[in-house]
Amino acid sequence: MVLELGEKLGPLTVAYETYGKLNPQKSNAILVAHALSGDSHAAGSNGWWDSLIGPGKGLDTNRYFVICSNVIGGCRGSTGPSSLNPKTGKPYGTDFPLITVGDMVQAQKNLIEHLGIHKLLSVIGGSMGGMQVLQWMMSFPEKIGSAIPIATTMKHTPQQIAFNEVGRQAIMADPDWKGGHYYGSAVPAKGLAVARMIGHITYMSDVSMAEKFGRRIRQDKQPFKFSPEFEVEGYLQNRGDNFVKRFDANSYLYITKAIDYFNLQNGKNAACIFNGLKTRVLVISFKSDWLYPTYQSLGIVKACKLAGVDTTYCEINSSYGHDSFLLETKQENELISHFLHGVSNGQRGSQ
Amino acid sequence: MDSKAIKIEHRIILEWVKEGASVLDLGCGDGELLALLIAKKHVHAQGIELSEDTIRRCVALGLSVFQQDIDTGLSEYANSSFDYVILNQTLQQVKKPDFAVKEALRVGKQVIIGFPNFVHVSARLQILKGRVPVNRALPYEWYDTPNLHFLGIADFKNYCKKRKILIEKSAPLTKKGIAKLFPNLLAERGLFLLKGT
Numbered sequence: 409m410v411l412e413l414g415e416k417l418g419p420l421t422v423a424y425e426t427y428g429k430l431n432p433q434k435s436n437a438i439l440v441a442h443a444l445s446g447d448s449h450a451a452g453s454n455g456w457w458d459s460l461i462g463p464g465k466g467l468d469t470n471r472y473f474v475i476c477s478n479v480i481g482g483c484r485g486s487t488g489p490s491s492l493n494p495k496t497g498k499p500y501g502t503d504f505p506l507i508t509v510g511d512m513v514q515a516q517k518n519l520i521e522h523l524g525i526h527k528l529l530s531v532i533g534g535s536m537g538g539m540q541v542l543q544w545m546m547s548f549p550e551k552i553g554s555a556i557p558i559a560t561t562m563k564h565t566p567q568q569i570a571f572n573e574v575g576r577q578a579i580m581a582d583p584d585w586k587g588g589h590y591y592g593s594a595v596p597a598k599g600l601a602v603a604r605m606i607g608h609i610t611y612m613s614d615v616s617m618a619e620k621f622g623r624r625i626r627q628d629k630q631p632f633k634f635s636p637e638f639e640v641e642g643y644l645q646n647r648g649d650n651f652v653k654r655f656d657a658n659s660y661l662y663i664t665k666a667i668d669y670f671n672l673q674n675g676k677n678a679a680c681i682f683n684g685l686k687t688r689v690l691v692i693s694f695k696s697d698w699l700y701p702t703y704q705s706l707g708i709v710k711a712c713k714l715a716g717v718d719t720t721y722c723e724i725n726s727s728y729g730h731d732s733f734l735l736e737t738k739q740e741n742e743l744i745s746h747f748l749h750g751v752s753n754g755q756r757g758s759q
Numbered sequence: 760m761d762s763k764a765i766k767i768e769h770r771i772i773l774e775w776v777k778e779g780a781s782v783l784d785l786g787c788g789d790g791e792l793l794a795l796l797i798a799k800k801h802v803h804a805q806g807i808e809l810s811e812d813t814i815r816r817c818v819a820l821g822l823s824v825f826q827q828d829i830d831t832g833l834s835e836y837a838n839s840s841f842d843y844v845i846l847n848q849t850l851q852q853v854k855k856p857d858f859a860v861k862e863a864l865r866v867g868k869q870v871i872i873g874f875p876n877f878v879h880v881s882a883r884l885q886i887l888k889g890r891v892p893v894n895r896a897l898p899y900e901w902y903d904t905p906n907l908h909f910l911g912i913a914d915f916k917n918y919c920k921k922r923k924i925l926i927e928k929s930a931p932l933t934k935k936g937i938a939k940l941f942p943n944l945l946a947e948r949g950l951f952l953l954k955g956t
Contacts, residue, residue: 742819
């Protein structure tokens with residue numbers, strides 16, 4: 409595959425899971441795009457969006473064929489920096505080319521075609537998954553019947569880039585990172601854990617942290633003055649340590665860079681972004697999300713309006729912060745299920 | 760609110776709206792009117808609503824709705840981008856009705872406006888008795904009313920004259936039908952079809 413920035417990448421592996429059955433007309437397929445730390449295991453036991461995908465749920469697997477693939481650049485089965493470089497026989501490390509959200513979507517499109525699906529009924533995702541949805545809307549409007557971008561943005565802001573940069577610096581400051589060629593030896597665990605801790609802070613809200621932890625102190629005896637004492641400290645360290653077990657530090661660098669570079673507008677007139685898009689769009693944001701605030705979703709809605717796209721927009725009143733898209737499932741399920749019902753019945757607000 | 764009066768209102772709007780037209784409903788509530796317009800007149804419909812709950816109900820009806828405050832304007836829409844803009848039972852609740860009407864007239868080729876007649880005879884009698892009116896068309900107590908502005912049918916006609924807005928059709932509505940005589944006294948609601956600018 410030729411990447412957006414000109415380099416070639418191949419052979420390319422794309423790991424994916426599917427749920428439900430593809431109908432004979434191949435018209436009931438929905439692509440789920442995952443966020444920064446997600447993977448193709450969206451549903452079932454420990455699936456990251458199991459609350460939304462399954463029989464009778466918003467993405468009803470009795471009706472729809474749901475596909476979720478790991479993004480390229482990732483570390484959960486799809487080709488990424490930890491994969492073997494065919495030229496050297498060793499893991500790519502930082503020799504892996506820079507990838508973009510556009511490349512992630514191109515790989516998904518190749519997968520969809522490989523599965524013999526001409527047109528998706530819908531493409532849905534939150535956060536970085538939402539960016540992929542927007543990229544689909546712009547790059548392959550004729551390939552999607554509807555789109556559901558959630559808690560996302562058309563371009564990363566300096567604040568969003570800044571948080572990612574702190575995460576990247578933490579990884580690269582870890583002596584075990586070794587310029588990215590650490591495979592086969594100790595991984596930069598401390599750096600990646602700190603990056604994940606910063607990420608987690610941005611996914612929660614002031615209110616949700618106060619509710620979850622308060623100023624509670626951990627009961628177990630601490631061996632050292634600066635061991636985690638407050639519950640929130642222990643929680644973050646725990647999340648950081650667990651993340652290291654399942655995620656590759658270089659993938660974190662590559663994927664955060666891809667979303668930092670994401671800029672759908674890229675100097676274009678807002679009215680032109682979704683020109684010619686004939687699909688229905690459902691945009692969802694969350695009131696307490698300060699990482700991808702509502703105004704960014706309103707920017708998407710505005711671009712849709714200007715392009716005359718048939719759009720529904722709802723801000724869900726939730727206190728979980730950016731994590732709401734994974735947690736505020738009742739309202740989300742209801743909106744998505746009704747919206748998809750309308751789309752799959754061909755019942756449109758328009759003619 | 761009385762369901763029969765609402766039905767008359769909707770029936771007249773259905774008569775006014777042309778088959779297959781594009782419609783923007785400002786303050787579409789739970790989407791009843793838009794769903795009706797889609798079913799009977801096959802319109803291309805877009806709603807705007809403020810509350811999350813009503814939006815979920817609209818989506819359940821298969822409607823496209825934006826969560827937006829009408830008072831922020833319709834700047835994303837070009838002039839005359841809809842055949843009809845509807846402000847039904849919304850005008851008296853927005854902060855800046857003059858601005859809302861101006862925007863509706865700009866975006867819509869025609870504009871349908873419906874509002875409760877605050878000077879209906881029953882309201883006048885209640886005021887004479889020394890009470891603030893609460894009746895079928897004005898069901899709210901003073902402490903929980905969403906209504907911010909109070910107007911009668913004659914007030915609205917005067918307003919149109921002042922702003923040089925052309926009234927194409929009007930239907931002063933009673934519970935059962937149209938108030939042919941003394942509409943400003945006898946109609947519970949005013950319904951107007953205006954020509955866009």
